[in-house]
Amino acid sequence: MSTRFPLTLVLWLVIVFLIGPFLIIVAASFSAGETLAFPPQGFSLRWIFKVFTVESFRESFVTSMILAVGGTLVALVLGIPAAYAMSRYRLPFSETVRTVVSAPVIVPGIIVGLALLRYFVVPVGIPITLALFLAHTALVLPYAVRVVSASLANLRSDIEEAAVLLGSSRLGAFFRVVLPNIRGGILSAFILGFVTSFNQVPVSLFLSGPGIRTLPIDMLGYMEIVFDPSIAALSALLAFLSMGIVLMAERFLGFSRYV
Amino acid sequence: MSDPAYLSLEKLRLSYGDTVAVEGLDLAIGKGELVALLGPSGCGKTTTMRAIAGLLSPIGGTIRLDGADITRVAANKRQIGLVFQSYALFPHLTVFDNVAFGLKLKGITGNALREKVEAGLKSVGLANYAARKPPELSGGQQQRVALARSMVMEPKVLLLDEPLSNLDARLRLDMRTELQRVQAETGVTMIFVTHDQAEALALADRIVVMRDGRIEQIGTPEDIYNRPVSRFVADFVGFENVYAVRDGALHAEKGRVPFTGTLPPVAGLAFRPRHVELGAGPLSGIVRGVSFAGGTREYVLEAAFGMVKAEADAALPAWSLGEAIAFDLPLAHAAPLERD
Known part of the structure; x- marks a missing residue:
């Protein structure tokens, strides 16, 4: 017991600091009061309903969804062949490609955002919407490559040769034999990419402007003007959405194997 | 065909x-x-x-x-x-x-x-x-x-x-x-x-x-x-004792095999362990290894010209480690090699 006591203490501290703020937000969203406060004043569902009536939330939610789904899909379309090539062939620049591809994970988001804005959007003059989309794709790409690589590493390459000797083309073998066997990895990469993109703040902050903003940025903007519990309600809803997706992924795919 | x-x-x-x-x-x-x-x-x-x-x-x-x-x-x-x-x-x-x-x-x-x-x-x-x-x-x-x-x-x-x-x-x-x-x-x-x-x-x-x-x-x-x-x-098919034939003499790793008789015009001669005759013959060696292999007993002999692997019926009495035995490499059973 004595040796386990510090460990138990640490565990509880972790729970308190990780789950605690989340519980406070959830509690605050049921408040009946006019301002964001804890402990909540009274009980009502009005702030939860209000979330759905705010026009800008609806717009930025759609923007975030498009960025998260579209960006992740594009990242996968680029990342799967890249991961495949790196796992199956000894390429001269494999290591360089791997480093470049994982750079967005290592470099702080605020720097990525600033760099994209200052040296890409402003001088080149590409539309901010496109820049935002490209930025999200780039941010998700490392996850796509890494997770797909992990699942390719578990797949023997001789099954492709077997498929070829049974009459399939090389490309056909990829679709018939490789893809079905890395489906779990691809879905996991998609979910991870989706969640990463959806919750992204620093990069989006630099690339949002009038007419285009992601949901987290919109929430920041909302809080500067209005200080009602609807922001807590929205935060709680998003947290549950993310958790739901990850739990389902774990349940059906064994998500944690790939990540 | x-x-x-x-x-x-x-x-x-x-x-x-x-x-x-x-x-x-x-x-x-x-x-x-x-x-x-x-x-x-x-x-x-x-x-x-x-x-x-x-x-x-x-x-x-x-x-x-x-x-x-x-x-x-x-x-x-x-x-x-x-x-x-x-x-x-x-x-x-x-x-x-x-x-x-x-x-x-x-x-x-x-x-x-x-x-x-x-x-x-x-x-x-x-x-x-x-x-x-x-x-x-x-x-x-x-x-x-x-x-x-x-x-x-x-x-x-x-x-x-x-x-x-x-x-x-x-x-x-x-x-x-x-x-x-x-x-x-x-x-x-x-x-x-x-x-x-x-x-x-x-x-x-x-x-x-x-x-x-x-x-x-x-x-x-x-x-x-x-x-x-x-x-x-x-070597690959189990001839454990392979010797080169040069200048009418049989050469092992450590020297000449004191072989009496005429050698055929080949590059080498190979003997399976079971073709080594133990107990009598012009050659001699000391038993350095012996192991029971079911029907046979396998011996490793140390001769002056190198190690020889031999085999004998397990029903025969066994020689023990350190014992000196006379043996022979009978030419009749040797496989002639075209190349060394």
Whole structure:
């Protein structure tokens, strides 16, 4: 017991600091009061309903969804062949490609955002919407490559040769034999990419402007003007959405194997 | 064997990365033959097999099959089957769909497909396993699925990579029988790669012994076993005592063998342990090792010219360690080597 006591203490501290703020937000969203406060004043569902009536939330939610789904899909379309090539062939620049591809994970988001804005959007003059989309794709790409690589590493390459000797083309073998066997990895990469993109703040902050903003940025903007519990309600809803997706992924795919 | 050169390799050169793995290989294989490519790892046997399958492009030479030059024909158009050492079954497909894979690509569907797949599975004794997935099968069963998957395609040549090496002793015998049966029933030309001389001797009509990317000897199992042409082949098939013949004398690693008599005009002589006569003779050695091997007892003798491996009937009384024994290397039993 004595040796386990510090460990138990640490565990509880972790729970308190990780789950605690989340519980406070959830509690605050049921408040009946006019301002964001804890402990909540009274009980009502009005702030939860209000979330759905705010026009800008609806717009930025759609923007975030498009960025998260579209960006992740594009990242996968680029990342799967890249991961495949790196796992199956000894390429001269494999290591360089791997480093470049994982750079967005290592470099702080605020720097990525600033760099994209200052040296890409402003001088080149590409539309901010496109820049935002490209930025999200780039941010998700490392996850796509890494997770797909992990699942390719578990797949023997001789099954492709077997498929070829049974009459399939090389490309056909990829679709018939490789893809079905890395489906779990691809879905996991998609979910991870989706969640990463959806919750992204620093990069989006630099690339949002009038007419285009992601949901987290919109929430920041909302809080500067209005200080009602609807922001807590929205935060709680998003947290549950993310958790739901990850739990389902774990349940059906064994998500944690790939990540 | 109506067609002596159903499959022929002519001056085949193969590289593996930057190194040349096979240099100027010439080999003709008859229709319906069962040929073993035998050699230690790195001898080029697997590389040769991959080139026949079309998984590797030669850097020189020609491969002909059934009268046509297939050197540049893509692997998926060659009608050559390959049973991989790891079996390479498709883990996401059932046994049925694994076997149906190639047939579907040929455009066979419906009842015709089902009949062919079922017949294929039945022939390897796995008719009841059609709905299983490969990971649920034992290694031996997986291999039979792989065999059925290749055989339903009615390949012109069936290649097998180390077909018995992953199986335990009892399954080895089953699979050996299985392969001989398949060969007898279908008359398919089979080439298998192995590093195990016993496997090659037991199964093949003809053995191709390879060394460093070249053919060292081609012959029937009897030829290879009894009449090795070189020290390399002799070592490989169990001649433990191999001596060079130079200037009319027999040379071992540490010096001349004091051999009386006339030596034949050959490059070397090889003696199996069981051909060493113990107990009498002009040579002598000290027993440095003795082990019981069932029917026989194996001895390691230290003679002045080097170590000699010998064998004697286990029913005879044993010599013990450190004892000096007289022995003889009878010329009548020696295998003459053309090359050292």
